[in-house]
Amino acid sequence: MSSETLRVLEDFLERNVLVQLKGGRMLKGILEAYDNHLNVLLRQAEEIEGGRTRQLGTVLVRGDNVIVISPAE
Numbered sequence: 001m002s003s004e005t006l007r008v009l010e011d012f013l014e015r016n017v018l019v020q021l022k023g024g025r026m027l028k029g030i031l032e033a034y035d036n037h038l039n040v041l042l043r044q045a046e047e048i049e050g051g052r053t054r055q056l057g058t059v060l061v062r063g064d065n066v067i068v069i070s071p072a073e
Contacts, residue, residue, distance in 0.1 A: 009034050009069065016072035017042070021065045025049070028072050029059070038063030 012031045019027045019040060026049070029042030040063070045056040 006036065012069065012071060018070050018072045019061060019066060020068040021061065022067060027056070027059065027061065035063070038066050040066065040069065
């Protein structure tokens with residue numbers, strides 16, 4: 001993982017983010033932590049699918065499943 005990517009993620013800490021996963025899944029939650037493998041820990045996470053949401057709580061997402069992390073508006 002490039003150091004530039006990790007610097008950008010630093011700005012997202014403690015903020016709501018959207019995480020797009022392989023297979024089309026989308027998660028929204030507060031970015032609690034991450035590592036250089038792009039494993040991410042989300043607090044108050046929810047899965048978004050077809051306009052519906054499902055509350056998940058705290059989740060750890062393996063970096064090899066992450067496609068995109070972006071700020072949630």
